[in-house]
Amino acid sequence: MRYAETGYNLEIDLTRGNIERVETDPELMALFLGGLGTSVKIHYDRVPPETKAFDPENLIVISTGLLCGTPAYSANRTIVSFISPQTGLLAYPMMGGFWSSELKYAGYDKVIINGKSPELVYIWIHNEKVEIRDATHLQGKGAIETQELIRKELNDPDVQVLAIGLAGENRCFTASIEQSRSSSSRGGGGAVLGDKKIKAVAVRGTRAVHLAHGAEFMEHMKEITKYIKFRNENPIPEVMPILSGIGSPQMMKHVDEQWHTESFAWGNARIRRKGFWTKEIEKEWTKSQTGAIKRFISCFNCPQQCGALISHEDVPNYMMKCFSKLTYTMAAFVDDLDFTWRICKRAFEYGLDSFSTPQILAFGVELHEAGILTDEDFAGCPSDKEGRFFWLLDRVAHREGIGDILADGTYWAARRIGNGAEKYDHNTTKKHEQMNIKLGMMDPLYFLMYATNEKISITQMEGNWPQAPFPKKETRESFVKDWPQLPDEKFKKYFIDWEPRGENSNPNYPTPQIASEIVDWMEMLHNIDDALGICAGMGSFCLKPPYHIHNYPKLISAATGMDMDKERLRKTVRRSRNLHRAFNNLRGMGRPDERPPQDHWKHRFPELEDDLLTYYYTFKGWNHDGVPTRKTLEELNLADVAEDLETRGILKDGQN
Amino acid sequence: MAKIKKKIKTIKIDADKCNGCRTCEVVCAAFHSQPKYSSINPAASRIHVITRRLDDIWLPVFAGEYSPAECMGRDKYVIDGKEYDECSFCRATCPSRDMFKDPDSGLPLKCDMCEGEESPLCVQWCLNDVLIYEEREEEVEEMVQIEEMDAGLASLIDRYGLEKIGTALARMSYKA
Incomplete structure (x- = not known):
């Protein structure tokens, strides 16, 4: 009997049309837990450094997390991993929704897809019965529309479907994978599915997931439930409302967007509009938002309600979450939320990442204004801001005209266009669009996170540590009083000492040592969440979350029967993180x-x-090059990885 | 006949508050697994959230009585412009649909209000107050409790007459 995990993966070779249900090695759970951890291992073992995103050998692994399908609240992440067409590195965008638990109930931990299909297909998984089905009739259909069409075709409303839209079919580098109210967006997973000619993966499961010590697991969950109730009733008093709760940032519930609209940069991550949030805007946006939201909704087995069903005027109903509310609108310099509700629907149907894509469109607009792109490139484009963005969005998704170049993302488009376009690519790291934020003083914590994390996207690696120091000492002292999530008491002092100005402020404080400890802790939590399939909004992304380093080992032990403690857990995710880094190092990252x-x-x-x-x-x-040393790898039972790095000359002699 | 007190147990369902998370299904399935909490299979849950996301339908329904036969006709409700599937509000385990049947054995599942617990588990774990448990006592006429089989036989006798039923029983026991 396998606990928490099902112990089976589904291996699909599209080139040969072969499907196999393969039992996995139980030792892998002991070494890598599951989710991202075990997926990284699969990529490392099977995908050589020469493989490119659109090669048939590029695996796409659609994975559940170790705790998905168990009663652990918010264990609903689907982790999609693949070589990204944009970065050339191993990307792993995640989505909530309902898919991963359904896959577990169908009896699988992961779907591993290899090769390419000659025609557009979708995969239908119904417990032991798995089929590759024709999807040519779904060609060009929207990603949301496709989910409904497949449910209808299979005559079962409880089937969970992940799907791509036209952008994925056309291999746009920022194409997303959409599913219920969520999407797996960053890095172009939709493009890789499209390249393999997979329109969708549908799943229905009616089998059981087992717990090693179920009653004990439920006792731990009772404690966690108590905390969730407490936090929902008592938001953190020292911070602004948007940061005070748990779950993803509650941008569907909160209408006050002064912070985002005034502190974040509009256009192609360019301009801060201080004073934007006037009484008039507040009134209009409140009316628009409360009018458009029909109901707050959640992902599988989660008490929070971070998403919403949107029903706006003549726009067909769809679901929205989080920051998409602002990205297109701010990138287009539009002051009206009506534009948000309209463009997001179209973008979600196309299946495009709401973080990167708006910046790419704004980058196109900038190049036109600078005369680098010509009127000919923009022939037929409406002159109003809204119309221009819709026009560009359509071009990108269809890969038509200038859209074909922009569809490769800011970095690659800039290089294809040339003629000075490169300097307009000012907001990417590792070829990937970053958060639209521009600040004053270098911050050591954020420097490290932006620079080094394998996720390559700041919104998914920060979290438990406040984003900025609190001005008043007494507020800092009251904040640290009730902070059991900290890995060590000494962090309290770090926080109390951290000031907005003076000696103990950015860039000199936190010191390199303190900054390293804090970032390491936050990254560890993200890696744990990503292995377990827990939403970062309940673990690593928010302040004072329900899940943390002190209760995770108990939950994992009860679920799996393994003897897990803090040290072992720390080491386990350190192992997968270093394997992930070595994989990227082998692909040239340094x-x-x-x-x-x-x-x-x-x-x-x-x-x-x-x-x-x-x-x-x-x-x-x-x-010094950012490559794990032999000593590090050996400590983590990864000596063979050190061999690989040495053989390829990436880890040089004497760097052990 | 004497009056007796009867405990009425109700789960009030405020469907407008439901956010569709299906925690109720998860915890119900876990509680009713053998041994308790050893496994989770929402398809074996005694509560099901009928979900039609884009139609704004999230409707928790918990399992009622087993019905060996379909009704003669089906109902279909439209409320506030939302069209619900046929028989959405019916709690019966019925041949017309798969809901509330054990996925392995096909045997009917029925909500037992998590007997022995303070309140049903689905209610305890729903943090959005969609499910509210209520208990009240009512005075009812004391009635002789008819066993399930007696009730079934009585209805057969009503329909076919004692003689025919007796003959059929004799024939069947001879075959057995």
């Missing part, structure tokens, strides 16, 4: 790539940043 966008902060300190990076690398057990 120190020169590890830098936040140059204009992310106005005040930069090259020498200090260099020291910070070196300190952090040493702290993590990596060499």
